[in-house]
Amino acid sequence: MVDTARIVQSHGKAFIVDVGGRRYTASARKKKTDFAVGDRVEVGLLNDEQAVIERALPRVSLLYRSDLFREKLIAANVTQIAVVLAAVPSFYEELLSRCLVAAEDADIRALIVLNKADLAETAAARRQLEPYRALGYPMVELSAREDVGPLWPHLEDQVTVFVGQSGMGKSTLVNALVPAANARTNEISEALDSGKHTTTHATLYPLANGGELIDSPGLQEFGLRHLPADRLAPLFPEFRRYIGQCRFHNCRHDREPGCALIAALEGGEILPQRLQLLRKLRAECDARAP
Secondary structure, three states, X not given: OEEEEEEEEEEOOEEEEEEOOEEEEEEEOOOOXXXXXXXXXXXXXXXXXXXXXXXXXXXXXXXXXXXXXXXXXXXXXXOEXXXXXXXXXXXXXXXXXXXXXXXXXXXXXXXXXXXXXXXXXXXXXXXXXXXXXXXXXXXXXXXXXXXXXXXXXXXXXXXXXXXXXXXXXXXHHHHHHOHHHOOOOOOOEOOXXXXXXXXXXXXXXXXXXXXXXXXXXXXXXXXXXXXXXHHOHHHOHHHHHHOOOOOOOOOOOOOOOOOHHXXXXXXXXXXXXXXXXXXXXXXXXXXXXO
């Protein structure tokens, strides 16, 4: 007998699935385990505690990252990615931009969450993030240790995956939103200006307002090597108006004469770090090509 289940935890090649409110430890029938938290799957129940995943059902969306060596699935069937940032420890702006590009590619909404808003350093972080708010990405400021109220309306009826560097306070935020989660937290290593990894696996939690939350392990990079070079520029919202205006149809937006993006950069209409990321992503595509 085959049952429909939802993957609610991922532990490498082992999973926790929910079947009608009851949870089972599950493994994949086949050697390849390309499943993610949030996936709806068909399972066969082996006993009162174990199940085997037969196959995944069609996905609405899939968020994943890739490098030269492998692809890493983050979450499936999500409607929103919330990038959790904080002024301390310092965040990588390029990581934020990469997450936003991934969200555009997966056609899911993106939300910027600026945590630890009670810190004095937050003012500088807010100025750094203002260009992204100007691009249309909503941003919420809060302190997870004090009040997560500002975040609740953005989570209602959404399947939201939290992503971000270690040390940004994701686990504290999850604990505030889902008290039963009891996610582990650690102090920040100020000497290294980085956080300690506390979440080692992705977990899905139901929320009181009808939404769902997927907490994912902290990450330091977000590879996008799976994206074709010709699809990159439209994934930057501020670049779309210039697409097709370059002198050459195969413009790489690097040093070519008559490049509309270079002209926009010189005119102060786009951010240099955004164009630099586009060039970097194209270079990664070139490195991938045979």
